[in-house]
Amino acid sequence: MTEEEKQGLRQLKADVIVYLQGEREELYRRFREALVETDPRIGEYVLGCILHPEAHNLYELLGVKRFFYLLSRYEWRPGRVRHFFRFYEALKFSGLEGRRRYRLTPVQAFIFANIYGFYHDGLRLIRTAYLFVPRKFSKTTSVASMALYDMLFGDHNAQAYIGANSYNQAKICFDEIRAIMSGLDPDGRHIRINREQIFFKDRGRDSLIRCLTANAKTQDGLNASLAILDEYAQARDTSGKSGAALKNVLTSSMGVRKQPLTVVCTTASDVVDGPFARELDGVLQVLREELENDSIYAAIFMPDVDDAESDPATWRKVQPHLGVTVREDYYAKEWADAQLSADKLLEFRTKLLNIFAVNERSAWITSKVVGSATRPFALGAFGRVPAMCALDLSESDDFSAVSFGIYRQQERSFWFYTRYYFPEGALEGHPNERLYRIWAEQGHLTLTPGDVIDYRVIVDDILAANREVELLGIGYDPWKSQEVINMLAAAGAKNVLRPVKQTYGYFTAPVQSFEHGIKTGHVFLNDNPINGFCFGNAILDEDNLENRKPVKRAADRKIDGAITTLMTMRLFIDYER
Numbered sequence: 001m002t003e004e005e006k007q008g009l010r011q012l013k014a015d016v017i018v019y020l021q022g023e024r025e026e027l028y029r030r031f032r033e034a035l036v037e038t039d040p041r042i043g044e045y046v047l048g049c050i051l052h053p054e055a056h057n058l059y060e061l062l063g064v065k066r067f068f069y070l071l072s073r074y075e076w077r078p079g080r081v082r083h084f085f086r087f088y089e090a091l092k093f094s095g096l097e098g099r100r101r102y103r104l105t106p107v108q109a110f111i112f113a114n115i116y117g118f119y120h121d122g123l124r125l126i127r128t129a130y131l132f133v134p135r136k137f138s139k140t141t142s143v144a145s146m147a148l149y150d151m152l153f154g155d156h157n158a159q160a161y162i163g164a165n166s167y168n169q170a171k172i173c174f175d176e177i178r179a180i181m182s183g184l185d186p187d188g189r190h191i192r193i194n195r196e197q198i199f200f201k202d203r204g205r206d207s208l209i210r211c212l213t214a215n216a217k218t219q220d221g222l223n224a225s226l227a228i229l230d231e232y233a234q235a236r237d238t239s240g241k242s243g244a245a246l247k248n249v250l251t252s253s254m255g256v257r258k259q260p261l262t263v264v265c266t267t268a269s270d271v272v273d274g275p276f277a278r279e280l281d282g283v284l285q286v287l288r289e290e291l292e293n294d295s296i297y298a299a300i301f302m303p304d305v306d307d308a309e310s311d312p313a314t315w316r317k318v319q320p321h322l323g324v325t326v327r328e329d330y331y332a333k334e335w336a337d338a339q340l341s342a343d344k345l346l347e348f349r350t351k352l353l354n355i356f357a358v359n360e361r362s363a364w365i366t367s368k369v370v371g372s373a374t375r376p377f378a379l380g381a382f383g384r385v386p387a388m389c390a391l392d393l394s395e396s397d398d399f400s401a402v403s404f405g406i407y408r409q410q411e412r413s414f415w416f417y418t419r420y421y422f423p424e425g426a427l428e429g430h431p432n433e434r435l436y437r438i439w440a441e442q443g444h445l446t447l448t449p450g451d452v453i454d455y456r457v458i459v460d461d462i463l464a465a466n467r468e469v470e471l472l473g474i475g476y477d478p479w480k481s482q483e484v485i486n487m488l489a490a491a492g493a494k495n496v497l498r499p500v501k502q503t504y505g506y507f508t509a510p511v512q513s514f515e516h517g518i519k520t521g522h523v524f525l526n527d528n529p530i531n532g533f534c535f536g537n538a539i540l541d542e543d544n545l546e547n548r549k550p551v552k553r554a555a556d557r558k559i560d561g562a563i564t565t566l567m568t569m570r571l572f573i574d575y576e577r
Contacts, residue, residue, distance in 0.1 A: 003371075004442075004529075006305045012288065013058040013304065016065055020050045031071045034117070038078035039085060042113050045106035057307075057317055059300035062287040067114060070294065075119040084116045085109065087149055092183050093141045094176060099183060107320045108138065114297045115146075115261070124259040130283050130298040131265040132233075134319050134354040136326045137301070139265050143228045144177045146263060150226040151200050151207045155257065158207035160226040163246045165234045167211075173230050174211035212246060222253040226261050233266040233276045233356070244275040268302070268350045270357060272553065277356055278431065285434075302354045309353055310335060318353055364550055365518065365535040365562070373518050376527045379404055379417045380468030388575070389462060390475035390500060390567030392560045393453065393484060398422070399436075399445065400453050401534070401560035404465060405568035414517055416568060417526040418561045420444065421458055425451035444528045459487045466493075473571040475500040475564075498574075500567045504547035510569035511540070511548050525565075534561035 020027075028035060028043070035043035049056045049064045085104055092099040104112070111131070118125035133139060147160040154160075162177070164170040178193055185191045192199040198209040227250035235244045247262075254260035266276060283298045285291040307314040315331040316322050322331065331352060338348035349357040388405045399422040406415045422440070424447040427433050439445035446461075448454035462474065471493070476485055478499040485497055500506065517523035525531045537557035538550035550566070552559050 009058055009305050013053070013061065016058070016061045017053045020053070020061065020065060024050050027068050031068065033078060034071055034076050034113070038076075038081050038113065038117070039109055041104065041106040041109035042081075045110040048106070055313070055317055057300070057302060057304050059284065059287050059298070059302070062289075063114075063299065066287065067110075070114075070118050070125070073294070074125050076117055077119055078117070080119075081113045081117045083153075084112055084149060087153070088112070088145045091145060091148070091180050093144070094179065099179070102138075102141065105321065105324060108142070111142075111297075111299045114299075120294075124261070125295060126297045127260060127295040128262045128297070129264070130280075130296070130300075131263065132280065132283075132354065133265075133267065133299065133301045135267050135351040136330075137267075137319065137321060138325060139230075139267075140173055140176050143173055143230065143263060143265050144180060146261075147173075147177055147209050147226060147228060148180060150261070151198070151209050152205075154207065155225050156205050156207070157223075158205075158225045159223050160207075160209045160228070161212050161222065161224050161250055162209065162228050162230065163212040163250065164230040165232075165236075169231055170211050173228070174209070177209055212250075222250065223256065224250050224253045224260065225257050226263070227251060227254070228263045228265065231266050231269075232264045233269040233274065234271055235274050235276060236271055247275075268354045268356045270346060270350055272356045309349065314353070364538050364540045365515075367532045367536045369518060370525060370532040370535050373521075373523055373525050374527050374531070375415075375524045377415065377417070377524075378468075379465055382406060382408065382415070382469075384468065384470055386472050387465075387469035388473045388475065388568045388571040389465065389471050390564045390571065391458065391462075391481065391484065392477065392564045392567070393455070393458070393481055394560075398558055399530075399560060400458060401564045402458060402462060403561065403564035403568045404469065404471075405565070405572060406469065407572060411522070413522045413524065414569070414572070415524045415526075416565045418528060418531055418564060419446065419461060420528070420530050420561065421446045421448055421453060423448050423451055423453050425449075439530060444530055455484045455487060459484060459491065462488065463491055463493070471496055472575060473498045475567040475571050477502055498571060500570055502549075504541075504543045504549045505545070506570065507549035507566055508547045509573050510566040511550070513573065514566060514569050528561075531561050531565075534559045534563075538562045 035046055046064055046067070049061055053061055089101055089103055092101055115126050115129050116124070131139065131142065143162070147162060150158050150160045162170050162174045174196070178198060181191055181193060181198055190200060190202040196211045200207050227247070229247050232247065251262055264276070271277065282291065283296065284300070286293050286296055287298060287300070301318050301320070303309070303314050303318055307317065312331070319326060319331065322328065334348055334352055338345040346357055349355055385406055389402065391400070391402045393400045399420045401418055401420050403416055403418040407413070408415065420439075422436055422445055427436060427447070430436065436445055440447050446457065448457045462471075465471070473496050474488060474493060475498050478501070488494075489497060514523060537553050538559040539553050540548050541551040542548050550559060550562055
C-alpha cells in the first residue's frame with residue numbers, strides 16, 4: 001500500500017468519525033426503533049463505535065454509517081430480528097464446560113440484525129454476507145445457527161450447504177450443527193441425521209443441511225437457499241477443486257430462490273493472491289462507498305493502517321470478544337510465542353490479527369525496504385551521465401516495464417528509474433483495472449493507445465532518455481523482444497543492444513549485488529509505487545545449483561519492474577570499459 005493510499009484511509013476514518021459524532025443525536029432520534037426498541041444491544045454496539053472510534057477500525061465505523069443508510073432507505077423488521085435472536089439463544093453450543101446456551105454479544109447482535117433486519121419489496125435485502133473475522137470470534141456458532149434457522153424457518157424446501165476448501169474443514173461446522181440438532185430432537189422424531197446430511201420433515205417442511213466436499217464438479221443439480229463458505233480465504237484458483245469453484249456452483253444454483261443467502265465466513269490466510277483476497281477488495285470498496293451494492297453486508301475486523309501488531313489496543317480492536325469469550329492474556333501469550341519463529345509470526349498475523357501475510361522467509365525485498373530506498377528524482381537529475389537500460393515487454397495481458405540504471409562513482413551507489421506501460425484498451429474488465437487507473441491518473445503508469453502495447457511509445461521514450469543520459473547498453477529478453485529490438489536498431493541503437501538471458505545462473509550475481517546494495521543504503525529507486533508492487537510480488541527461487549532468481553509469488557502477480565532492475569544491474573556487471 002502506498003503512502004497516498006494510507007493517507008486516504010486515515011482521512012476517510014477521520015471523516016466518518018466527524019459524521020457519526022456530529023449526527024449522533026439525530027440518528028438516535030430517527031432510528032430509535034432499530035437501535036433501542038428492537039434490542040438494546042444493537043444500540044450499545046453502535047454507540048460504542050461512535051463514542052470510542054479509536055477502539056474500532058475504519059470498516060467497522062463505515063459499517064455503522066452504512067447501517068444508518070440502509071435504515072433510511074429500506075424496511076426494517078424488528079420482529080424478524082428478535083425472532084432470530086431468541087432462536088440463537090435457545091440453542092446449545094459446544095464449550096469448555098460442555099454444551100450450553102450463549103447470549104449474543106452486542107457486536108454479534110449488530111451483525112445478525114444487519115443480515116436479517118432489512119427488507120425490500122417484501123423480501124430480505126441482504127443476499128451476501130461477509131464475516132471477515134479473526135480466530136475465536138464464534139464463527140462456528142454463527143454459521144451453525146444460520147444453517148439451522150434456514151432449515152427450520154426458511155423456505156419449506158430449504159437447502160443449506162456447508163462448504164470449505166477441505167472436507168475436514170466443512171465437517172467441523174457440520175458436526176456442530178449435527179450435535180445441536182441431536183439435542184433439539186434426541187429421539188429423532190422430526191429429523192434424520194447421517195454422516196453428511198440432516199433432513200427435517202415436519203409441518204409440511206422438507207428441508208436439509210448438507211456438508212460438501214471441495215470437489216465442485218460433483219455438485220450439479222443443487223437448489224441452495226443458503227450457502228456457507230467456511231475459511232474461504234484459504235481457497236486457491238485451482239480448476240474444479242477449490243472453495244472458489246464450490247462457491248460458484250452453490251451461488252449459481254440459487255436462481256429459483258426468492259431470497260437466497262450466501263455467507264462467506266473466514267479468517268485471513270497466506271493466500272494473498274486467492275479469490276477471496278480479490279473479492280475482499282470489492283467488498284471494501286462497497287463500504288468506502290466507491291461501489292454501490294445494497295445487497296451486501298460485511299463485518300470486517302482487522303487493524304487500521306497505523307496500528308502496531310504488538311499493541312494490546314490493536315488486539316482489542318481486531319478481537320472484540322477479548323475478555324468476553326477469549327481470555328484476556330490469550331493474545332499476549334500468542335504474541336510472545338510469535339517471536340520464536342517466522343511460522344509462528346505468520347500464524348499470529350493471519351489468524352489473530354486477521355491480515356493477509358506471507359512467511360517473511362519467502363519474502364525477498366519487502367515493501368518496507370523498497371520504501372526506505374525510494375527517492376524522488378528525475379532521470380536526468382545527474383546530468384548526461386553513463387547509464388544502462390533494460391526492458392520487459394508484454395502485448396496485452398499486462399504492463400511492460402523499462403528500467404534505467406545510473407552508477408554514481410563518488411557515492412558508489414546505483415540509482416534505478418523505472419517506467420511502466422499498459423494498453424488503454426485492455427483496462428476495462430482487467431482484474432487490476434481500478435488500481436491501474438489510479439496509477440495512470442497519478443502519472444505512474446503510461447497508457448498506450450489500442451488494445452495491445454504500442455511498442456513505438458516505449459521506443460520513443462528510450463530514445464528520448466538517451467538525450468538525458470548516455471545509454472551504454474539496452475538489455476532485452478532475446479526470446480520476446482524482437483520487434484522492439486528491430487525498431488531500436490533501425491533508430492541507431494544497434495551497437496548498444498545486449499541480450500540478457502533469463503536463466504537462474506544469469507540472475508544470481510545481480511540478485512546478490514542488488515540485495516547488498518539496497519540493504520546497505522547504496523541502491524535507490526525512483527518514487528513510483530509500482531516498484532514496491534513488483535518487488536512485493538517477487539519471491540526468490542533457487543535451482544539445484546543454488547542459483548537464484550526472483551519469480552512471481554503467484555501466476556497473476558507482476559514482477560516486471562523487479563526483473564528489469566536486475567537486468568540493468570547485470571549490464572553493469574558485464575560492462576567492459
